[in-house]
Amino acid sequence: MKMVKSTKFKALIFLSLSIFSVPIFSQTKISPYLFGQNAWAPSEIFRVEDQIKAVHYQAIRIGGNGYENEDFIFKDAVKLIDFARSVGAEPILQMPRQLKDNNKAYQAIAYINGEMHRNIKFWSIGNEPDHHNQLASVEEVNDFFKKISAQIKSYDPEAKIIGFDLSSYKASYLDRLLGGDLDVSGKIPGKNYYYLDVVSFHGYKFSDITKFEGEVNQLTSVLKRLNISRPKNQQLNWAITEFNSHWLVDPSLGNDYLPFNFHNGQMYAQAYDLGMRKGAFTICPWSMLEGGAHRTGTDLSLFDEFNGTYLPRSNFYHTQLLAQNFRQNYLEHSKSLDGIVVIPMGDKNGLSIMVLNTGDKEIDYSLNFGKSNLINNTNSISVDAHINKVYRSKINSETTQMLVFNKKGVLLKKYSYSKNEAELMKPPIIEK
Structure with a gap:
């Protein structure tokens, strides 16, 4: 944040608001899933369930590297789905890349939506394939994404598929996957539905949203071109499914990179504003509870913990003010x-x-x-x-x-x- 000499300053801001007596002529429909968050950490979040419910989140992503394994869907997914719905949000469930072969992704959705009757309609495929934790080439992303998407949509053609949850915006990845030599934006062969519905990416280590703004502008330009050949009810959209001012607490970078202060909350609000302005499907910061909530290490939480009590931070309250007063x-x-x-x-x-x-x-x-x-x-x-x-x-x-x-x-x-x-x-x- 640019700091200036502290003096009392007076100016007039005039807002004339054209909305009620005539049709709104300059408006963007806000996604009903715009206000999102990430369900991490998987055990601790139940301690703050009532507070999370009070925010009025619209979407909860159940995803991340900790969920990117073959056992996740059958061991932990249901309790997290139920958590998301208990706080009034629609779950976005990650399908691990490890389920790409032998019809395993089909079996996973049959378990979640069939046997367990959880009726998940939003699925993301994989997590951060460009990150060293579970690094994959673009060719490998093309392979597991197409295989898993086809299996999900063979069970539920109405499912919305989100990809690729890159750790950061990488044009070198996206240029090949979106209309390039490894394109996944087209129809599944022999079907009237598409592999991909929403393009997602993550972002960390920034002091304001300027970089995000440029990346979103670049991505929406690509999607606009691809959407020319897609029907109006199947247009590609975009999402930011993880972000914060940093992935750890590093005071050496200055206050604007700290994930727990007042500035961080105002930055959350501006990220949601970007999503509203540019028509995002969802904006999901990271995360509810991470790193002990004690302002050290990887603490990227919405709360400070004191003797078992969780006190909301600025990022919590800024989100709550927007979400509780949501207009369409x-x-x-x-x-x-x-x-x-x-x-x-x-x-x-x-x-x-x-x-x-x-x-x-x-x-x-x-x-x-x-x-x-x-x-x-x-x-x-x-x-x-x-x-x-x-x-x-x-x-x-x-x-x-x-x-x-x-x-x-x-x-x-x-x-x-x-x-x-x-x-x-x-x-x-x-x-x-």
């Missing part, structure tokens, strides 16, 4: 100001706007709901709604607000969550 559409808006990020969602029930102040300047702002009142200046953020109202407030430095309005533009709730609350392990403050 992401509203296009003009460019944000320096240090300010606006995340607007809306539908027939109202409007939810998250405002992030990532800098150390206090900012006065106005939300302008009326088109006739729209003021054209360098400090305006425009999302026009044809409501003759103006909401005025201010946001402190390093603070996040969630504003919830009804369909007439009347403020119903205001939440405020700052770096101070995060450091004291306190929840957001309800100001209205």
Whole structure:
């Protein structure tokens, strides 16, 4: 995060919100599975089940290197599927690459969806084949992916298949698998359905989402080309199925790479915002509980653990503020100001706007709901709604607000969550 001299700063932000009295003209439908998370670690997560349920996650990925083995489906998968559904989320289940031969993947889905009646509809195939833990060549990925996808879809043609869960975005892999010499984006021979439905990748060790943004832009450009030949109801989509600011706690890199502080939560919110803006299928950070929740080693958790009590961190609360106030559409808006990020969602029930102040300047702002009142200046953020109202407030430095309005533009709730609350392990403050 770029730090500037701490002074009180005042500017006007004008948001005119076009959503209620006329059809929304600049919107993106948000995936109903957008707000995701990873079910790791497999035993410890049951200690925080009630807290995870309170977030309102929409998807839970059951995947990762620890699940990439032949025994996983038959030993551990069912209890994790049940966990995901108990917290109100739809499971995304990893089919290990080790089940590619001798009809083993078919037997696995027959066990999960047939014998155990768990009706999984989202399947990922393998995990991080580009990582040294279980390294595979692109040729090997092509082989196990096609074999497993064909087996899954022979049992359930409606299943959605996700691949390839690369450890990072690698054009050298994807160029060959997506329309290249080892293409897996086409139809399964003799069938009317495709091998691949969602392209996924992971990302770690970054201080902001700039790199993600570029990678998503590159990937969506490829998918747009491939989707020309696919029917509208079978378009390829994308997902980020693991991410965090780093894969371990390394204070030497500076605060922006630490996975437990206030900045990390604001970065989670911006990653979800990227998913909304660019039409992602799901965004799944890593993870619920990892590395003991004591801010050392590989602690990438949502919680700090003190004497058996799990206290939510900034990444938990930022996700909860967005997910609990979910609206069906992401509203296009003009460019944000320096240090300010606006995340607007809306539908027939109202409007939810998250405002992030990532800098150390206090900012006065106005939300302008009326088109006739729209003021054209360098400090305006425009999302026009044809409501003759103006909401005025201010946001402190390093603070996040969630504003919830009804369909007439009347403020119903205001939440405020700052770096101070995060450091004291306190929840957001309800100001209205």
